Amino acid sequence: MSLTDTKSKLRQLKTASIPLTQRKTASINSAIIETSLKRIQQDADFRSKIFDKIRALTGIEDVTLAHVREYFAQSLRTESPKKSGTKKTPAAKTPKSKKSNSKQSTRKTES
Amino acid sequence: MPTMRGTDRYEDNVFINCPFDTQYKPLFRSAVYTVYDCGFIPRCALELDDSSQTRIDKIEELIEQCKYGIHDISRTGLDAANRLPRFNMPFELGLFLGAKRFGDERQQAKRCVILDKEKYRYQMFLSDISGQDIKSHGNEPRQLTGEIRDWLTNSSGRPTPGLNEMWQRYGRFSQDLPLMLAKTKVLLSEMTFNEYRLLIQGWLKVNTL
Numbered sequence A: 001m002s003l004t005d006t007k008s009k010l011r012q013l014k015t016a017s018i019p020l021t022q023r024k025t026a027s028i029n030s031a032i033i034e035t036s037l038k039r040i041q042q043d044a045d046f047r048s049k050i051f052d053k054i055r056a057l058t059g060i061e062d063v064t065l066a067h068v069r070e071y072f073a074q075s076l077r078t079e080s081p082k083k084s085g086t087k088k089t090p091a092a093k094t095p096k097s098k099k100s101n102s103k104q105s106t107r108k109t110e111s
Numbered sequence B: 001m002p003t004m005r006g007t008d009r010y011e012d013n014v015f016i017n018c019p020f021d022t023q024y025k026p027l028f029r030s031a032v033y034t035v036y037d038c039g040f041i042p043r044c045a046l047e048l049d050d051s052s053q054t055r056i057d058k059i060e061e062l063i064e065q066c067k068y069g070i071h072d073i074s075r076t077g078l079d080a081a082n083r084l085p086r087f088n089m090p091f092e093l094g095l096f097l098g099a100k101r102f103g104d105e106r107q108q109a110k111r112c113v114i115l116d117k118e119k120y121r122y123q124m125f126l127s128d129i130s131g132q133d134i135k136s137h138g139n140e141p142r143q144l145t146g147e148i149r150d151w152l153t154n155s156s157g158r159p160t161p162g163l164n165e166m167w168q169r170y171g172r173f174s175q176d177l178p179l180m181l182a183k184t185k186v187l188l189s190e191m192t193f194n195e196y197r198l199l200i201q202g203w204l205k206v207n208t209l
Helices: A003-017 A020-042 A044-058 A065-077 B022-037 B055-065 B088-102 B141-156 B163-183 B193-207
Strands: B013-017 B041-043 B068-072 B111-116 B134-136
Touching: A020 A044, A020 A065, A020 B163, A020 B193, A044 A065, A065 B193, B013 B022, B013 B055, B013 B088, B022 B041, B022 B068, B022 B141, B022 B163, B022 B193, B055 B088, B068 B088, B068 B141, B088 B111, B111 B141, B134 B141, B141 B163, B163 B193
Parallel strands: B013 B041, B013 B068, B068 B111, B111 B134
Antiparallel strands: none
């Protein structure tokens, strides 16, 4: 087995050892980030607001998409205050919140 | 943003008692989104998957964990397939009101909103709740969003976004939803309630400015 094959196999094993819920959450978070980055590129108003927010938070003048991606990733790792209203707090590094491993009920028709 | 499951967040939990059929989905999705955007946690029977519990036990536990309740009795008519009335939603409303009436101090603090498609229609089939302020949504997601937003704001005393701002944001979320689902390789028709909650929760963290 070549070094590349071994690395690939190790990566597969590592992925397989992550619980399904965590993988699902990671997949959903990744989809949110990618979709929001796409919106950044298409929606000038949204882009301007996000860039301003990152400038205000970090002091970085020359904000790039890489900064935005990192800001989004941090936001998804952050637990906001309990009594949230219209204003959200800036992203800060906090431990990941626990996610449930619940699945959808089989009920189809009504409550 | 509250955590997704919210089993220990009584003050934030909102029990959604409504139909889950295809025709109701636009209303259901807007209701779930609105609860999140107002800063609360939507809870409903679709999140439960525990074969060790009976269905009624699960629903009772859910109601016990929720301070707030949204009860939509607009689909209490005859079922299209078997021509029998659908009692689950009025029944769960009764459980919620019973918990508020006979429960401990925490349960007595429960608040709920009852919704129908027309304001006074319920008097013909659920006259016991006459005198309560029933809201109507006219089968319109925006109207439903407004009713839920106003009720949550008034009953909790917490600040929430304005209806116009929230509705615009919901429009953007709805545009992004198919893209996000495509990236997670899940079809809209197979999206579970818990996946939908994760998407809303994450999307709002990133997109609320």
